[in-house]
Amino acid sequence: MAGVSHHPGCHRTLMAILATLAALGCGLFPTGSAASVHARQAGPRLQRRAIAPAASSQPQWSPSLCLSKSCVTAAYNILNRMDTSVKPCDDFFAFACGEFNKSTVVPDEKSSVSEFSLLHDELQVQMRKLIDSPILDDDAPAAVLLKKYFKSCMDKETIEKQGLQPLHDILDEMGGWPVLKGSAWDEDAFQWTEAVFQNRKRGYSDSHMFSFSVSADVKNYSRRHISLGDTSLGLGRKYLIKGFNDSDVQAYYNFMVEMALLMGAEPERAKQEMESALRFEMMLANISLPAEERRNASKLYNKMTLDQLSQLAPIVPWVDYTNKLLEDAGHQVSSNESVNVNHPEFFKNLTGLLQVTPNRVLANYLLWRVVKGSVSQLNLAARDVRLKFYGQVYGVTEHKPRWKECLGSVLGKFTIGAGSLYVQNHFDQESKTSALRLVSDVHKEFDMMLQEVTWMDNVTRERAVEKSKTISYYIAYPDELLNDTLVGEFYENLTLSDDNFLRNKLNHSIFAVNYSYRKLRDPVDKKDWRRHSRAAVVNAFYNTVDNSITFPAGILQGGFYNNDRPQYLNYGAIGFVIGHEITHGFDDRGRQFNAEGELQEWWEPETRDRFLDSAQCIIEQYGNITVDRVDMQVNGITTQGENIAEQRRHTDRAPRLRPLPAR
Incomplete structure (x- = not known):
């Protein structure tokens, strides 16, 4: 429901209460009028009394008392959430949901209850x-x-x-995480595009530098096209643009450093190199489109060929890059392939950013995203490190069962x-x-x-x-x-x-990615x-x-x-x-x-x-x-x-x- 589950506890039932509270009380009230609501302020005790027909041309119907298990359960659940000490015309939310808010405790492993x-x-x-x-x-x-x-x-x-060994093996297969390898890491052998291809082959996201997907063409919904957009960030843009010293950004930085230390990095190297990687991610955030500007769908629809995209962002070999991401899905493209570029300015700015960023920083960032994407499948020590970050940013302080x-x-x-x-x-x-x-x-x-x-x-x-x-x-x-x-x-x-x-x-x-990419044609x-x-x-x-x-x-x-x-x-x-x-x-x-x-x-x-x-x-x-x-x-x-x-x-x-x- 487009975010509806983030509303407070029983917010979604308010209109239901207006329409059904009388029926739940004793099934006698034909409408949810203010008068009938006030009549029940004294308490939720069920009473039965006669109601004179209203002088109205609207249809009337005879109320009946429902005492089935489902009715009684529904009545109990609604009445148990109400605070009848509050006058509904003073604060209807408190009247309808007050007891729910008072009695509900948000567990430490959750950020909300609804x-x-x-x-x-x-x-x-x-x-x-x-x-x-x-x-x-x-x-x-x-x-x-x-x-x-x-x-x-x-x-x-x-x-x-198994501990962290499965992740160590993957990182080594991908050329090694520089923060762990130290001076033994070969900077000249690294290409960020190859790192993206390795992610794709091994089951990690191929959207850590910029997003790549196959989606329906919103101006011709009978067909699909390749869609390119801003990067998928490890921490939300709204946090990262606040700067390195923001408390939430610092929590993310500590997460990065502590994971590097857990994996065996030297403390000072971990602090320095993870800061550089984080500052690169912050720059990616700053050239990304704010959420406020992403609500205009026409602004996100910019069709061009890969050849035209090469002129906008020449640092990426677009035809080869696209073909390598699609090859396991059985597709190949040429320079005249039409793609949708959600935010052209991002790719223009990304070109300049990549030109001035050292390979070591790029590798530390991309491999950090591999590490972060693996934590849920790792041991308790790794998940405990992430939990500290979750506690600071999202208020979640305990692991779920x-x-x-x-x-x-x-x-x-x-x-x-x-x-x-x-x-x-x-x-x-x-x-x-x-x-x-x-x-x-x-x-x-x-x-x-x-x-x-x-x-x-x-x-x-x-x-x-x-x-x-x-x-x-x-x-x-x-x-x-x-x-x-x-x-x-x-x-x-x-x-x-x-x-x-x-x-x-x-x-x-x-x-899942192969299934999506295979549908291109x-x-x-x-x-x-x-x-x-x-x-x-x-x-x-x-x-x-x-x-x-x-x-x-x-x-x-x-x-x-x-x-x-x-x-x-x-x-x-x-x-x-x-x-x-x-x-x-x-x-x-x-x-x-x-x-x-x-x-x-x-x-x-x-x-x-x-x-x-x-x-x-x-x-x-x-x-x-x-x-x-x-x-x-x-x-x-x-x-x-x-x-x-x-x-x-x-x-x-x-x-x-x-x-x-x-x-």
């Missing part, structure tokens, strides 16, 4: 029971891979026994296999069908709102309605996940063992089931280039959705999330793409200007919020997409009231 994270914890327990078990003769091929990967991660004895770390890695890397295993054991077709109907109902309401907004001209409105009606739904899971043969075929080129965690991780990375199939198979995920998504919304099976449970409870609860909870995701198609980013998901300006100038003026108000509104506990100000620009989706319901009409299905 409804999403709590539900994810439940999903992890479900998945652990399926994966943390012996391999059986009748296990599906994908299930075997998941179990092997998990087992290799859980094999702490072997990992500790090992099984959670391992399961998280499995769920993140094997989305199709994990999704198949999850839906075959923990989801039913009836819930999928009911959820689809719910999505359709909320979508119809959104379309009616489009017809009534007063700031949109008729031409733009027609195009907006067309785009809305074209939105595709991907609910719960694609049926192909129930076919073990199809799922197994997806992983047929992946080989894993059950006793070499680092090698398994690298093998999977090679497999393939037409884009928006409905390809493999694109919509992230079923074991507690989140929701809007995809701009697909013009689609996805609600995985993982979120269609718990407080968000339950097919065995009255549907008004689901409309209040997951229904709010559905409206949020649909609105992303028309937020500051989504509005840049047309009904086919292609980058195109389809708004009439006056309406576009009115939208941007209103968006600026939201930017300023949220940009003026400071969180006192951490003395941090909200970035109104980078959060505007989420904030627009949260404040979507602004029309001049009174809300319609109509009965929702009871079941």
Whole structure:
């Protein structure tokens, strides 16, 4: 859900409470009026009393008391989060979520707790029971891979026994990490491009100097192209641009130095050479595009041939460089290959930076990124060094339980296999069908709102309605996940063992990148089931280039959705999330793409200007919020997409009231 899981605890349930609190109390209140909320301030004790019919032309319906297990559980969970000592008209958030905030303790291994994270914890327990078990003769091929990967991660004895030697072997094969080799390192033999190729061959990222990927052409979505962009940094740009002496940057520097020391570097050499490597990374950050300027998709679309790119950034042998990254995927290109360069100025500045940076600094930086990318698969001593860094920057001061770390890695890397295993054991077709109907109902309401907004001209409105009606739904899971043969075929080129965690991780990375790069010449199939198979995920998504919304099976449970409870609860909870995701198609980013998901300006100038003026108000509104506990100000620009989706319901009409299905 485009970052929705970062919201505070039960923030996402606020609208659900407004719509359903009366029903949860005793099922008697036909609307969530202020009067009825005040009537329940005295406490959450259930009472039954008669309500006189309101003098209104709106439809009325007879309330009923639901005492099923699902209803009672839902009522308990909502009431248990409320602070009824607070008047809802004084502070509705405190009223609705106050007790949750008071009673919830964020574990040391987490940086936050939310409804999403709590539900994810439940999903992890479900998945652990399926994966943390012996391999059986009748296990599906994908299930075997998941179990092997998990087992290799859980094999702490072997990992500790191997220590840092597997990483030392890899670094030596790549020419050695200068900070470890000292004067024995051969600077003349080093070429940074060759180091990138070595990363690609061995399963490490090939985007440490600049990003390289195969993606859909957003102006012609039927085809793919090579996309080149700013570097993938080891620490976020927003930190690195603060300077070497910033406390968070110093924590990152200490991480670098302590890992070098752990690997056997001399203390003074480690300090000096890691500082040089860090200062190079800071320069990469400074020539990268700020996140605030990456929201304009047109600005990131700059097509040119490799020959033209060679004139912009002549320091890279572009045809040879591209062919070496693509050769294992079976492709070759020529100088007239058309590529998209997200940020041309970056490559111009990178050329100058590479020309003045010594090979030793480049090698120390690139090999540091290999070391950093290996820590999760190494022994406890290495992970303890990283934990100190996490504690300073992210507030995480304890390791997760090992099984959670391992399961998280499995769920993140094997989305199709994990999704198949999850839906075959923990989801039913009836819930999928009911959820689809719910999505359709909320979508119809959104379309009616489009017809009534007063700031949109008729031409733009027609195009907006067309785009809305074209939105595709991907609910719960694609049926192909129930076919073990199809799922197994997806992983047929992946080989894993059950006793070499680092090698398994690298093998999977090679497999995943090859899969992506092989698609360079393939037409884009928006409905390809493999694109919509992230079923074991507690989140929701809007995809701009697909013009689609996805609600995985993982979120269609718990407080968000339950097919065995009255549907008004689901409309209040997951229904709010559905409206949020649909609105992303028309937020500051989504509005840049047309009904086919292609980058195109389809708004009439006056309406576009009115939208941007209103968006600026939201930017300023949220940009003026400071969180006192951490003395941090909200970035109104980078959060505007989420904030627009949260404040979507602004029309001049009174809300319609109509009965929702009871079941």
